[in-house]
Amino acid sequence: MKMVMAVIKPFKLDEVREALTALGIQGLTVSEVKGFGRQKGQTEIYRGAEYSVNFLPKVKIEVVVGSELADRVVEAIQKAANTGRIGDGKIFVVDVEKAVRIRTGEKNADAL
């Protein structure tokens, strides 16, 4: 199995979720994160004193899928999250050794 971890713009979350559902994905986990990258944050103004804030609001998606699906998942996310603008985010793929469904104790593919 693979964990596909994507950092995307918050606005794109629903589109990405739909794209993954279309692939038959049944679960994923989302967190609010702050991203630092090429897309520069605005200059924050604190009582008139400039303050450079480089952390921008992003959303992180973690979804574990069978290895065979991983490439299609990456592709689907890339398409759905794309706006063509700097700061669209990244997708990373990491190997997962084991998965368990807490409710039933089912393992690996059955657990997803």
Next chain:
Amino acid sequence: MKMVMAVIKPFKLDEVREALTALGIQGLTVSEVKGFGRQKGQTEIYRGAEYSVNFLPKVKIEVVVGSELADRVVEAIQKAANTGRIGDGKIFVVDVEKAVRIRTGEKNADAL
């Protein structure tokens, strides 16, 4: 070493932490996440207009342990977090190559 990553119901966090402490685990990291899965979210009502919210509040636990402990950790979490209801969550195991304790610079097993 392995990183055991579990997505559980928030209510179960304290029980899981205790179960892990019982195994001798000395540290773990927790984040608030939103989960999308088989457990369907409530229909949110926005000024009368139905709005289907599929993201439910979950808690993510990340705990890095020696490889030998990983299976017992998974089992302990599975037992403690189980309510038998849909939405109890998942446990994933990922390989960790290296660990460092920031305070001392200790490495790997010593760092945990």
Next chain:
Amino acid sequence: MKMVMAVIKPFKLDEVREALTALGIQGLTVSEVKGFGRQKGQTEIYRGAEYSVNFLPKVKIEVVVGSELADRVVEAIQKAANTGRIGDGKIFVVDVEKAVRIRTGEKNADAL
């Protein structure tokens, strides 16, 4: 590629970011987390009833870098985040199989 994941004290975030920038790192992702570890939380007081809170506010940094850079990144974080006090946090390294830049579709090293 490697994902370096560090859990540090919130106060140290800006110093770590600068240290990484100095290494030429162009992007990273940050989340607010709660840490449980050797550093014991304060005894929370709830209407006079003691309540032991062991979860302390921490910040988690995830940064994906080329494998060759990983060690220097770990070292830079360890130096910048260090206060010599208990609770300074941990650094973990995990293997990453693939990276994609959403905006361009660039892969792996080019995507970082």
Next chain:
Amino acid sequence: MRLKKTLCAFLTLAIGMIAAHPALAADPPKLDTGDTAWMLTATALVLMMAIPGLALFYGGMVRKLNLLTIAMQCFAITCVVTITWVVAGYSLAFKGDGMLIGSLERFFLSGVTLTTVHSLAATIPESVFIVFQMTFAIVTTILIVGAFADRMKFGAMLLFAVLWSLLVYVPVAHWVWGGGFIGGWGAFDFAGGTVVHINSGVAGLVAAIVIGKRMGVGKVDMAPHNLMYTLIGASLLWVGWFGFNAGSAVAASGKAGWAMLVTQFATAAAALAWLAAEWLVKGKPSVLGILSGAIAGLVAITPAAGFVGIGGSLVIGLASGVACFFACASLKKMLGYDDALDVFGVHGVGGILGAVLTGVFALTSVVDMTDATTKQAIPGGLIDGNAAQVWTQIKAVAVVCVFSAVATFVILKVIDLIIGLRVSEEIERDGLDLNLHGETVH
């Protein structure tokens, strides 16, 4: 007070404690410290409705990335309309005898002193009357921003507030309260059904249509970020509305107490009516539902508060709760406009309903005023046998609807031409707080 100024000069109020005769130059007005105390307080309460009331109410309903932007709009309008009101708004709304617009006699408040009074409020200092009326202009202008939430340029919004407060609010206030033709018809509007709620509700509808739908609406999760803020805001609106409605008696009188009583009762009824409707239709009673119902009730009782009885206020409350629920849940979907925070659904629909039902349920005994020419009590509405009042109310509603719609449309089109109304797609997607104001919440 609060009605037909042309009549008003001839009226003597039945109860002795409000001596509402115009101040004569020779006869120095006798201020009443009790009335003044209440109107100072009422003014503070209405200001609290604007900030932080509406800032919280609206702020809690948008997405996190646009929260500061809408709260900032509320705050900035408070400042802008304060200026426009002092410079010319007060004078044009409440001075002079024009049917269509007042005079510039009080331009920049010239002539106001520590001892002057306004003829509509003869027992309190004119300064208090000015600020009290100013807070109405502020609240009305702020209400509109809910319609174009999440997509308006800040500069365009400022310009809109300047123009709309002077070119739309001021004339309508003059027509209804300041001596203009709608008051002359004898229309009942105690605290602003037409002037405040229909006016802002219709303006909101037009603004929502002119500026267009929010990007991603219906596809992207736009659930309210913090309903606790909305609940605090709605609560402060309710509390502050005592200043709005009971303050519209412009005296610490039996009429003020009455207005407070029926306001409280209608609001509770409306909140529970919306809750019940939603529970039945959608299966769950929601927080946003009960809050919206309360606001709907406050809106609908506003024109009626000084005129109707307990029974009338109950009907107005129940009807507005149900009607506004369907306006927001069904009408909006049917018609397909994107009035983001339901300014029209709550203030437009609630205001129209309240204004018309005031003509139905006004009681002669609550109206409690004598027409000095005929020496007869001014009759209540349909329920007291005066069906004509309903027609008068409908005419007033119609005029305000049409004027507000047309004038708002023209103002927005002009602003769009000059500086553009809407932020870029990229800003809308990434959030307005950071891009317009360089700040985020949390």
Next chain:
Amino acid sequence: MRLKKTLCAFLTLAIGMIAAHPALAADPPKLDTGDTAWMLTATALVLMMAIPGLALFYGGMVRKLNLLTIAMQCFAITCVVTITWVVAGYSLAFKGDGMLIGSLERFFLSGVTLTTVHSLAATIPESVFIVFQMTFAIVTTILIVGAFADRMKFGAMLLFAVLWSLLVYVPVAHWVWGGGFIGGWGAFDFAGGTVVHINSGVAGLVAAIVIGKRMGVGKVDMAPHNLMYTLIGASLLWVGWFGFNAGSAVAASGKAGWAMLVTQFATAAAALAWLAAEWLVKGKPSVLGILSGAIAGLVAITPAAGFVGIGGSLVIGLASGVACFFACASLKKMLGYDDALDVFGVHGVGGILGAVLTGVFALTSVVDMTDATTKQAIPGGLIDGNAAQVWTQIKAVAVVCVFSAVATFVILKVIDLIIGLRVSEEIERDGLDLNLHGETVH
């Protein structure tokens, strides 16, 4: 006012400016605009205690997943009790001469007009008195929800509010203030030690026991989610309490000013006393501690505010801060009930303490009323040599404790039978906001 109505009809107040004689039919009552202004304001202030005050105070103390639920309960009770009060509550509490219950003369407020007054408040419109007293009924009913936080069904809660406000609050208010037997004994309760705080505190204790402990209490982290909300709520409670206590003079009088002064002083003393006790015993001064102390002080000074001197208020403040701290920290643990937000520990204990100490510290010079039959000043408490007052106070406390406990118990058991009190285990575990109301905060 605010005591023994049977006596009250015979009282003339020593200071001239409150002409509290009952309105005679022939002699139209003379409203005082200053008194009316203050009572309009006081009513707004007490409403602000309910919403957003208590909604924030309680909301901040629960877990995030149940935050909206408890705030919603506060808002919904405000609506429900408004209705029950108008329909029958006011009439049964404040009309008629029954020892046990009032009459239905004012059913649905029939007979109230712009000019009627109530004999307990002869210088303000009856409408204002009705809404002012209504806000007390609202606040009292809301206080209880803290006890069954995190586990009550919404429908059951609504039904409870209807029944409790009519069957428990109304009789007790009648007994103490409306002409019933406790007032007849000459018990002192200026602004609601028995009627409001003991009543709700005991009801909360009973409710906590009947509904049972929160699932996971003692094992699961139930730390307050947002103490900033609690701090805002406590602050608004403090500010609003000026309306509650100084408003209970029902006039803008020296008595009102005095009530404000001792309220402020006792509250500060109680807050610092709790803080000090906690600092000593637990090692840290907590935010929740100082806030709870302030509320404890406000509660304890409530029955006393119009009767005690500076010294008395200091003792009441210090004693309540320390006593309520130990009630919440130790008593609750010892007895093992799960009164989630310490309604009994703060309102029950603080109310009992305040009510009894009022009998100790009441000063003849502050009570400042003459008994018209004997033509003598009504004596203060123990400190002025009138030990009997302490006994009167204790009797009043005992009666209210017993009645509230029994009546609340019966009401809850009946509701449990009909529709059930408690949500399912799964809902309790997953959070009430989403499951009951379909909404979340953030």
Next chain:
Amino acid sequence: MRLKKTLCAFLTLAIGMIAAHPALAADPPKLDTGDTAWMLTATALVLMMAIPGLALFYGGMVRKLNLLTIAMQCFAITCVVTITWVVAGYSLAFKGDGMLIGSLERFFLSGVTLTTVHSLAATIPESVFIVFQMTFAIVTTILIVGAFADRMKFGAMLLFAVLWSLLVYVPVAHWVWGGGFIGGWGAFDFAGGTVVHINSGVAGLVAAIVIGKRMGVGKVDMAPHNLMYTLIGASLLWVGWFGFNAGSAVAASGKAGWAMLVTQFATAAAALAWLAAEWLVKGKPSVLGILSGAIAGLVAITPAAGFVGIGGSLVIGLASGVACFFACASLKKMLGYDDALDVFGVHGVGGILGAVLTGVFALTSVVDMTDATTKQAIPGGLIDGNAAQVWTQIKAVAVVCVFSAVATFVILKVIDLIIGLRVSEEIERDGLDLNLHGETVH
């Protein structure tokens, strides 16, 4: 009122409705219910400025880990200064004829009864005057904590509040309002330019310097955690300031109305001025900017509110918005002190500007008082040909600056010696909420 007490005894006010003659023992004072109603309300409004107003305003500006700490400081100071004021502060500030300090005649408020009045407020109960003035002492002391945010020990802060309120606030209040030498000079300070804002602003500056910079300032992200809290706080400050400024007329009078009007106008002007300055200089109009501008305007109009005209208030508003912006954006950077939340930049600079400009723009017709010895109207400022007033104002400002600086310095050094001012490095790094109070928000 609110000026030169030595004069005040001889003054009769031009307008009839404020009979401000001192109460004669033989002639029982005649309370005015309207004035009393307004002053009860004004007191509640000023308390609301302290809590939750300043707690939110300041709380929103710090980092999340220190949010509860600063809000707790605001709450605790409210309690502490209530006690110091009752014990001795009121008496020393407002009783006795000393040039430098009052007397202990009212120690622990002995002698205050339901019917006593203070000569500066002859139409309201003394109890109300005491609490009204108490809220000023509270607000002033709280303002200072913004300067040493994020690094002060809680115990040291408590001790500081005790000492500063008694040793700095009380004397200055006596000098300016209570019969001391600054009032004797004829300095104009309507609601506290010198007493409140310069006093706290300078104390803040000194405190920031004595305690030293925040660890990591300039390197670590110290952006405000929740500007929504700050916006709510600023809004409540604005609303509450009506009590502060219009309440300083100590009557529901034309002067009160006027103070409200110019306060509203100057505040709006200042908010927009700061916004415009920032937009031009920094490229973005920020939420914190408009809020800070509003507070700057409120500060600057405070000494002037009962003395200047519409035009004068506009200039004061615009000037304070721009001046405080540059003080916070440039001056602070230049001088290199770390006044965390710009207490000096806003309250010090705004207060000095307002106090001096009051001497420029005071109008004889708004001052509206007659000097009973000369039987002549007290003249306004420079604009009315009385250039000497500017000099009087400057002297008053200078004396308060020097005294506040020196006294604050000494107090802090003493506290530092005894218990230490600053938390340990580790606590400062890990956050104060958890370490000092054992609590966190969220």
